[in-house]
Amino acid sequence: MRIKRIPIGRYLTENNLFFAPLAGFSDFAMREICLSYGAGLTFTEMVSCKGLLFRNANTEALLVRAPSETLPCVQIFGNDPEIMRRALESEALAPFPIADINFGCPMPKIYNNGEGSALLADLPLAGRIVSACVASGKTITCKIRIGLTEGNPVTADFAKVCEDSGASLITVHGRTRERIYAGEPDYREIEKAKKAVKIPVIANGGIFSEEDAERMMNETGADGVMLARGALEKPWLFSSLLKKPYSVDKKSLIYRHIDLLKGRYDDRTVAVSFRKQLCYYLKGEPGVTRFKEKIFRLTDTESLKEEIASFFDGDPGDEKGRTV
Ligand SMILES: Cc1cc2nc3c(=O)[nH]c(=O)nc-3n(C[C@H](O)[C@H](O)[C@H](O)COP(=O)(O)O)c2cc1C
Numbered sequence: 001m002r003i004k005r006i007p008i009g010r011y012l013t014e015n016n017l018f019f020a021p022l023a024g025f026s027d028f029a030m031r032e033i034c035l036s037y038g039a040g041l042t043f044t045e046m047v048s049c050k051g052l053l054f055r056n057a058n059t060e061a062l063l064v065r066a067p068s069e070t071l072p073c074v075q076i077f078g079n080d081p082e083i084m085r086r087a088l089e090s091e092a093l094a095p096f097p098i099a100d101i102n103f104g105c106p107m108p109k110i111y112n113n114g115e116g117s118a119l120l121a122d123l124p125l126a127g128r129i130v131s132a133c134v135a136s137g138k139t140i141t142c143k144i145r146i147g148l149t150e151g152n153p154v155t156a157d158f159a160k161v162c163e164d165s166g167a168s169l170i171t172v173h174g175r176t177r178e179r180i181y182a183g184e185p186d187y188r189e190i191e192k193a194k195k196a197v198k199i200p201v202i203a204n205g206g207i208f209s210e211e212d213a214e215r216m217m218n219e220t221g222a223d224g225v226m227l228a229r230g231a232l233e234k235p236w237l238f239s240s241l242l243k244k245p246y247s248v249d250k251k252s253l254i255y256r257h258i259d260l261l262k263g264r265y266d267d268r269t270v271a272v273s274f275r276k277q278l279c280y281y282l283k284g285e286p287g288v289t290r291f292k293e294k295i296f297r298l299t300d301t302e303s304l305k306e307e308i309a310s311f312f313d314g315d316p317g318d319e320k321g322r323t324v
Contacts, residue, residue: 001210001217003242006040006200006224008098009139009168011071015040016224017213017238018171018202019231021075021100021143025277029260032066033253034231037238037246040224041073042066046102046116049078049087060092064264075143077102079114079125081132088136099138101129101167103158104145106177117145117177120154127165134166141169143204146189148177155189156196163197170197171226174205181229187219194221202226208233213241232280251312254281258301271301278308287311 006013019026019034021043031042044062051059065072074096078084088099103126105116112118119126133140142162147153159170172193174185185205194201203222207213208230216225230237235253239246257277261270275295282288291311298304 001214001225001241004223006169006202008041008141008200011098011139013040013071014038015242016202017241018224018226019043019238020204020226020228021045021102022228022232025232025280027062027261028064028066028069028264029257030232030235030277032068032260033235033257034238035066035068037235038242038244039227039231039235039238041071042069043073043075043100044096046075046077046105049076049080049084052076052087052090052092053083055092063092063095065095071098072096073098073100073141075100075102076133077105077110077115079119079129081125081128084129085132085136088133088138093138097139098141099133099136100141100143100171101133102143103162104143104173104177106145106180111177117148120145120148120158120177123154123158123161126158127161130162130165130167140167141171142167143171143173144193145173146176146186150176150178152176153186153189153192156192159193159197159201163199167199169200169202171202171204172222174203174220185216187216190216190220190222194223200224204228208237210237210240213237229280232277233283250281251308254278254308255305257281258305262301267301268299271299271304274301274304278304282311285311 003015006016017040019039019042023045026045047059047062102116103119110116144158146155162170172190174190190203200223202224203216203220204226207227213225236246236248
């Protein structure tokens with residue numbers, strides 16, 4: 001695929017391969033790993049504007065920055081323009097020159113609150129939100145879905161409202177809320193967004209391989225792609241798309257990830273919270289089901305590392321311990 005830098009307001013990304021905001025996954029450690037494989041831009045997971053204003057400790061914990069992040073981007077959600085503007089002006093968000101507004105979250109507790117994807121049904125309010133966020137002085141990007149229900153797309157209109165209200169870039173997740181994360185992305189709808197606006201459009205949804213990324217770019221004419229679950233499974237996809245030489249020793253990668261987290265959190269927190277990411281790293285490995293049963297009982301990183309070592313190095317005849 002064609003690699004290029006993307007202008008976002010007055011900033012310029014390293015390249016057009018973005019790592020998605022992913023609640024529970026895109027923390028500083030995962031972002032650091034994606035950056036080390038060449039990701040051009042990364043985002044925090046979505047943080048609540050109300051949580052920020054009330055200085056909620058759990059919310060602030062999501063704002064830890066990755067050491068290699070040169071252009072930090074925070075993703076925010078909310079539905080009150082004034083609260084969102086004030087949150088963006090808060091001290092907690094001072095290190096983030098770019099803020100992405102979540103217009104896609106399908107989860108009931110967000111949607112039923114009129115936030116995330118619920119805003120796809122209220123263009124005037126969405127426009128006021130973008131304008132208020134732009135008034136904070138930050139550079140604003142928007143992440144949208146193509147609509148709420150199948151057959152009722154809002155992509156082009158919504159993208160236009162975002163642009164007219166001052167957004168500097170739009171990422172389109174090519175699925176409706178109804179689809180959650182299932183099925184093929186709708187290339188035609190992403191293409192419509194690209195044709196409707198002049199600001200850069202990044203395409204997202206279902207990219208798990210170089211071929212998927214290539215197809216997404218060719219079909220939609222987008223300026224770049226955003227990898228989500230594909231990067232959780234194979235963060236080295238960034239290098240392979242960049243045609244950068246890479247070699248991945250999964251065991252070393254997993255150890256490195258654990259060590260990054262240990263620099264910040266206590267041992268038990270790391271062991272417990274890392275298990276779900278570990279499942280992504282091990283997807284498709286032989287013997288993983290039995291391994292998962294074992295690791296979900298472990299609560300310290302020493303035992304976790306021992307299990308990982310025996311999983312990869314245990315039996316030389318069973319194809320484990322291999323380099324990708
Ligand atoms: C576990 C999980 C958490 C997610 N959290 C967020 C989030 O915080 N903000 C957001 O905009 N999208 C979030 N998403 C959506 C992803 O960013 C992405 O749009 C979606 O997974 C589609 O891309 P994919 O098919 O390549 O995974 C999340 C998705 C998953 C699976």
